[in-house]
Amino acid sequence: MSERAKVVGLHGGLLVLLFALQFALPAYHHGNLARIMVLASFAIGYNLLFGYTGLLSLGHALFFAAGMYGAGLSVLHFGWSPAPALIVGLAAGAAVSALLGLLALRTAGVAFMIVTLMFAQAGYLAILYFGKWTYGDEGFVIARAARMLHGVDLSDPASRYFAALALFAVSLAVCLWLVRSRFGKTLIAIRENEERTRMLGYDTFARKLGAMVISGAISAAAGAVYGLLFGYVGATFASVQYSIFPLLWVLLGGAGVVVGPFVGTLFMFYLIDLSSGVTTAYMLIAGVVLVLLTLFAPQGLTGELRRRLWPWLP
Structure with a gap:
């Protein structure tokens, strides 16, 4: 089997499996997996910048x-x-990422990380400051009647x-196409x-800016869809933890691997979910598991698979 066929078969098979699970999962896991797919799309956007371009951002909560x-x-x-x-949400994310990129990409390394973090914090504080329109820390609920798309109830x-x-399928396909294109190979070279x-x-500079805008647009699409599907918009999603989460998901799943963000998001979500059912100190269990993974699978779950078994993984 050719490498192209393997790549298409793996990623296409994942989408087919996710489609089939809609009809098999109980209600609790059905809702969880929908949430995981949206958050994994956010992580895919982050992986494009961090995993493929090598830019460590701590400001993706802003997008x-x-x-x-x-x-x-x-x-x-x-x-x-x-x-x-x-x-509008997609355009807002692309515009913000372009503006931040023009400023932050003049720095490198730790300075880039700090600049992105500071801009993200500025965005978070702006949401709180303009609470008259954003409803500040409390956020607001999007009514069910407002979540109808051409007669389809998105709250169903x-x-x-x-x-x-x-x-998730669009994000995965865009990322897969990009990293296998000349543009993507240039990002890897950078x-x-x-x-x-x-x-x-x-x-x-232009290619890093392009990567940042695409990354920001994918992350913004995930944010917009999250709000529309789950009916809540709040300042929590702009806080620093939502800049740390995609970094953890990508590192756990495998930075620079297309399916890595999904695997990392799925693993982290259920690690915390199952740990919290055992003890109130669930973060201790999660922390121990994360340390062990860092020690014994430093390239992430799919990164180790690529290193040991499937070198063709993009």
Whole structure:
């Protein structure tokens, strides 16, 4: 079997499996998996910047929140339907990531990480400051009647699952296509040796900016869809923890592997879920497991699979 066939078979098989699980899972896990697919799409956006371009950002909560508030406020204050609200959220995330990229990409390494973190915190504080419109820390609920997309009720569990699957499928396909394209290979070259890539004649700043805008747009789409599907928009999603989460999901699943973010998100979600059912000190259990994984699978779960068994994993 050719490498292309293996890649298509693996990623296509994952989508087919997720489609089939809609009809087999009990209600609790059905809802969990819908949430995981949306958050995994957020992690896919992060992986494009961190895993493939080598830029460690601590500001992705800003993009997720830009998409969420762009869509949510459009519905709340202007009465727009989900479709145009989603477009507004996507555009807001792309615009914010482009602006941040133009400023933050003038730095590198730790400085880049700190600048992205500071901008994300500024976004979080802005949400609290303009609480008259954003409802601050309490957030707001998007009414069920406002979550109708061409007659489809997005609050219905089945519709919500398929919408989450559609977002995940598009995010996965875009990421897979990008990393196998010339643009994606240039990003990997920048990650490995930016100076040499620049010497070969590539405009590394423009390509990193492009990666940041695409990453921000995917993250914003996840934020917008999350708000529309689950009916809540709050400042928590702009806080620093939502910049740390995608980093953890990507590291656990495998940075620089297309399916890594999904595996990491799934693993982390159920690790905390199952641990909390055993003890109130569930974060202690989660912490021990994460340390063990870091020690014995430093490249992440799918990263280790690529190193040991499947070197063709993109």
